Amino acid sequence: MEQKIAEMKPNKGDINSVIMDYLISEGYPAAAEKFAQETNLFQSDAFDLSSIRERVDIRNAILAGRIEDAIELLNETNTMILDETPLLHFKLLQLQLVEIIRSVLEKNNGKPASAEFRPALEFATNQLAPRAPTDPQYLSALEKTMALMIFDADKMIPEMKELLDLQLRETVAGEVNKAILESQGLKPEARIRELVRARAWAEAQAKPLHLLPANSDIGLDGDNVSAAHDSDAMVTG
Template identity: 60%
Template sequence: MECELSPPWASPWALSDNPFDNTHQRFFAYVAGVGRTNIAWRERKADLKGISSDINWVIMDYLVSEGYPGAAEKFAQETNLCRPTDIESIRERVRIRNAIHSGKIEEAIGMINEIDPEILDLNPQLHFQLLQLQLIEIIRTVLDKQSSQQNIPAQDFLPAIQFATEQLSPRAPTDPRYLTALEETMALMIYTPEKMPAEFKKLLDVKLREKVAADTNRAILESRGERAEAKIRSLVRARAWAEVQAREAKVDVLHMPLSIGLDAVDEANGDAVMT
């Protein structure tokens, strides 16, 4: 059974986009309370009735938008939810993500253009980031090859310089941020890995790949007119926000730290108080 993955808005308790609503409370209350037996919890449960399918939706939403096709498929089977419309499109995004993660940026750019050439045209910043990452990867291969102390011969960097001249330098003047980024990237060629200052070293961190991959995923989703961010992210943030608010207001009902339902609660306390 295939159908559009649409939110179960039907019930008045359903998840809404209203920040004043307490969906995140109910969400975390549910997650924290699953399997609890005490009476207070059971009373709350009445309030949470029917949220299970909402949570299923939230999870499916995450699996689809963040690219977990295998899990999404199984989840659809196990929950009797509708199958996400297009598992293949998820896999497509996963392939791009994996390519970026493993440093095959050129491949990734090719795949993105195959999906929709407009994506990168409409997101020049993303395009620049990808190219910057590609330059970093070219430099990285050189750096990795010359792991010893000796200086790297300058001609090894020729492909990197050529790439920077051809691809990045024409874009750099359009935005001061590009210029800074380009300069920082080029600086990677000056230092040996051991002496590199931290601010440049972070360019070589795989975290950057992750970030660019996430941005790419978002851009592809946006280009398809889908929500760029999974609902659960906003739920988690709303939960964190609520905690910050509660702390600021010094609401004394709340035990600190607040449980978000991932840890066992101290038995002496018995009941974790949810916001």
């Protein structure tokens, strides 16, 4: 098995294109530019650096909690995109509400005076409430978010805590990125994601049949002794 694994070496050009696809798709503009130069395999006009940077700016705004900025940038990129993806628009507004609430909570050590929530309530009434009736999942999401203003931080149920987790920014940023890619006629997800999932899937198929080799480590913690030993077996030239 080890021998077979070594023999099935993929084509370097294929891997490079997977890397490039990832750098472009997930927004690593500086790396994409350098990679095109260093591999000598990609024409510099084959991808649009400025469009990657646009996506990165939007993403960074979301990650930093500047949702209003993000929405504005998004509208500049594509005026139709939020109208065409109402769920995404709702999620962005919900995140914006979460961010308003967060700033209040942080200001007062988790025990704010009710009056301080006034801007949050206004935002909810003006922006989110009108959308809530259009879809039951909007309504339930809005309810959960509003509850953040009522509960003490230490009495919150996990579902509510998730809303305050910064991971939500990452998730929404990822969805916005996908939506932009799709609106540009590109694949919404980098190929490397499916490749990694296929690796996990293949292992899950092989395991119950007892077909896994003794060492099925993915080899990321590379420089250890066993990895170096493996590599000797891989020299076939």
